[in-house]
Amino acid sequence: MVLFFMKAAVIGLGVEGKKAVNSLLKHGWEVYASDLNSNVDLSDLELGGISLNFLDGGESFSIVSDSITLDLGFTNSELIDECDAIAISPSMFGGSFANKLLSEGNLLSDVVTNHKRMFTIGITGTNGKTTTVHMLKSILENAGKKVLVGGNGGGGFSGYYDLMLEAENGEYDILLVEVCDMTLDFCRYAFDFDMIGLTNIGNDHMDVHKTIANYKDSLVRFFDGKEIFTAFNQDFNSNFKEVAKKHISYFEYQDSLKVFGKFNKLNAGLAMAIAGELKVPKDIIRQSLYDFEAVSGRLDVYKINDALVYVGKTDNSDALKSVLTERDFYAIFIGTPRSHETHRLEIIDEAVKYNPEVIVVFPGLDDNLDLAIYRLNYLRYRGRVLTATSLDDIIALVAEFSHEEAMLIGGNGQEAIINIQERIKLISEKLQ
Missing domain, CATH: 3.40.1190.10 (Mur-like, catalytic domain)
Structure with missing residues (x-):
């Protein structure tokens, strides 16, 4: 279907906002995108092949090309008004700005x-x-x-x-x-x-x-x-x-x-x-x-020497508990959450209740190992506490524990866990 309107605004550049920008560009739309936060990670934006100009405004700046204008630190209401459809961050739904767009029928879900x-x-x-x-x-x-x-x-x-x-x-x-x-x-x-x-x-x-x-x-x-x-x-x-x-x-x-x-x-x-x-x-x-086989990043099981190595995202206490009730683990590796997501540190509480011989913490979503270690000390965990700051560190510890019955690698950080999973799978296949 060829659309006669081809310009969209994306308000908010969180996970969904950046994915919306990528999708709109992929489908041939011209895009205006903005976020009031000037410190936004743009690495997820697929801007390859686009010639960009950077306009520095001190605490705010703009990126301009033929297909996209991106403002960080401020929003240009005039450019939004020129757009035929608007994609907001789902977290904005229910707010006054979203309600205004609903009344005007400008949300992308009402246009396409x-x-x-x-x-x-x-x-x-x-x-x-x-x-x-x-x-x-x-x-x-x-x-x-x-x-x-x-x-x-x-x-x-x-x-x-x-x-x-x-x-x-x-x-x-x-x-x-x-x-x-x-x-x-x-x-x-x-x-x-x-x-x-x-x-x-x-x-x-x-x-x-x-x-x-x-x-x-x-x-x-x-x-x-x-x-x-x-x-x-x-x-x-x-x-x-x-x-x-x-x-x-x-x-x-x-x-x-x-x-x-x-x-x-x-x-x-x-x-x-x-x-x-x-x-x-x-x-x-x-x-x-x-x-059916496990989706990448979700819990899967690999054999390394004598051990079964369970690897998959378990980023909340209920997810971890559901795995820990299934079998005994000698060691539990936990990827850390973002610093502000302190509620997700409850996975450490769950691991301590289980009382494995070893708990290993590694950077999952943020490199905040000190926060996890503080939590383990506060909970008075008496087993071995180790840190792994790289994929090679994790693999070395897996090798060290590979003559135990089982270990679990989980917690936060889908991308980090997928990388671990791919390396463990490769090693397991070579040992077969």
């Missing part, structure tokens, strides 16, 4: 609208969203459906706006969206969900939700009038059933899986329940789930 006409499935929750999305994608594609998949930038996808733009250009049977629990109200407005699956409700993003009760209330709004799927024993099921158009309970998957853990049996159970409601034949569901 093909995505709202597609059959749409949302997967949300604290943990397991990405794995469940990929399980369901595999099932649906094996059933002959053409699936457009994406969503939450933190899940490794290209962001919500990329889905909207891609939907304008192709013919798909199903739109499959991973929905971050911090963006429920934004996604409720931006997409028209036919089905929604909830993986679980856990202790994460409490800096945003403040309480589990507030998180539950956001889900109640999100589920209102929709066909929803929740675990048979999910807290607040009575609240969810009350507002849903239709409610379906799901259970742990009972057949064989290659992926590890009871939590993945629940993820598979959710994927199976949705596929079953869509009348996908049972043999296709079973074969798809049997063939």
Whole structure:
């Protein structure tokens, strides 16, 4: 579809904002982007091949080319007014600026609208969203459906706006969206969900939700009038059933899986329940789930000498606890969170409760090992505390512990954990 408007503003250059800029440029739009913070990491922007001019304004500056104008430290309202569509950070949804755009119909989700006409499935929750999305994608594609998949930038996808733009250009049977629990109200407005699956409700993003009760209330709004799927024993099921158009309970998957853990049996159970409601034949569901392998960065298991090495992102206390209940680990490696995300340090509390022989901390999202060590000392952990400041350090410690039964490498920092996973996998394959 060729759009007669080709200029968009992106307000806020967080994860979703930068992904929106990349997607708009990829789809041929001219872009005006801004962030009031002048200290924004621009390394994620795909500006290769674009000739740029930098205009320095002291505490603020601009980057200008034929296809993009980027202002940091200030916002140019006149350039926003010239745009045909505006992409805001999902965190801005519900604020006065977003409400003004809603009243004027200028949000990108109201300007490009093909995505709202597609059959749409949302997967949300604290943990397991990405794995469940990929399980369901595999099932649906094996059933002959053409699936457009994406969503939450933190899940490794290209962001919500990329889905909207891609939907304008192709013919798909199903739109499959991973929905971050911090963006429920934004996604409720931006997409028209036919089905929604909830993986679980856990202790994460409490800096945003403040309480589990507030998180539950956001889900109640999100589920209102929709066909929803929740675990048979999910807290607040009575609240969810009350507002849903239709409610379906799901259970742990009972057949064989290659992926590890009871939590993945629940993820598979959710994927199976949705596929079953869509009348996908049972043999296709079973074969798809049997063939399914762990998504990059999510928990997978490798053999190094005598040890099983479990590697995957476990960036909140509930995610870590779900793994620690499955087996004994000699050593636990924990990637550190961002300095301001102190709630995520609760994964260290969980590790200390488990009391392994060794806890290793390494830079995950931020290089703030001192903060993690202080927490371990405060909790009076009596085992060995080690630090690993590089990938080579981590590999050396894995080798040292490789004659124990098992170790776990997790915590925060998807990119760091993927790099560790790739190196461990390579070593494991060479030792076979």
